[in-house]
Amino acid sequence: MAKTGGGRCAGKLALVTGAAQGLGRAHAKLLARQGARVLCTDINSDGAEATAAEIVEEMGAGHAFGIGHDVTSPDDWERAVDAAREEIGGLNVLVNNAGIGVGGNIETCTFEDWKRCFSVNVDSIFHGCQKALPLMREHAPGSIINISSIAGLIASDTMPAYNSSKAAVWMLSKSIALHCAKKNMDIRCNSIHPTFVDTPILDGTARNHNIDKDVLLEKLARQIPLRKVGEPDDIANAVVYLASDESKFMTGAELKLDGGISAM
Structure with a gap:
């Protein structure tokens, strides 16, 4: 039997991408512990289902579901949004967590790796927000949480693709926030910028x-x-804050969880 009661995210309906492991898994589990119903998605469908199964084992049936999801595919995003409607009853928290790292400096990074990095890290958020906003409007207030990186604010000579893609996530989040505010959607959008995390x-x-x-x-x-x-829950705690109504006056902002790197 599903556990009932409160929690900082009680009543929230959340979709978390890249939920098979690492940060995405931590986000999904902590959101569920704080009262949200969670749809775990990942290109690794078995991993997404395993995360959901762990949540169900801890919290009870109905708290989580897992599906395969290629975040670079608009069609897959439509299926994921449909699954949110059918499995968890709607959507008002979207955590765009899926991402990849690509190495190589400006001379050695291939154009194929550059395009792949942007496809997973940036295009996924474009597609996801575009497909999810209609359903999120129906269940407002809502929160879009985009996982960027401190590497989107501070550059390195060895990862131009990753730096650029995570900087794009930062600015895209602000544009989405302003659009939602202008249209009176009652949907906020913020970005999180972690440094190294033990995943x-x-x-x-x-x-x-x-x-x-x-x-x-x-x-x-x-x-x-x-x-x-950092530890995964250091970032997941910020996700819970942004998903909850505690952050109802915060939009278009960036949370730096970097242990002080950006202060230097």
Whole structure:
């Protein structure tokens, strides 16, 4: 039996992309613990369903569902929005979390990698907001939460595609926020900008550089004023805040969760 009661997101209907692992998984689970019903989506359908199953095991039937979802596909976005309507009863929180990193400097990054990075990180948000807003209007007030990166505000010589795509997420979020406000939709849009977070992405980074994961974490922590790498719930807590009515006067803003990097 589903648990009932309050929570900071009680009554919210949330769709979280990239929910199979890492940040997306943390967002989905914490939103559910705070009272939201959650549709977990990911191109890894088994992973999305596994996240939903963990939520159901903890919170009870009806709290979460999982589906396969290619965020670069407008048709898949239509199916995801339809699933939100059918499975969780509507939509008023959209967490655009799915994203990829692409390496290579301006001379070595291929145009194919550049386009793939923008397709997953930026085009997905364009398609998602365009397809989701009609349903979100029906269930306002609403909140769109776009996961950018501190790399969208501070550049590196080794990742022009990633820097540029995450900067685009930052500005796109502001444009969406102003559009929704102008149209009196009662739908807010904000971006979140994390620094390094201990997720499976760092496992792959350690393997690619042939170093121990703990050594990598220590190396990354030295670049952060707080001298530690973030944890997934550090970012998920911000998602809960932006999803909740606690942030009802916040739109077109960016939350920097970077351990102080941008203050230097």
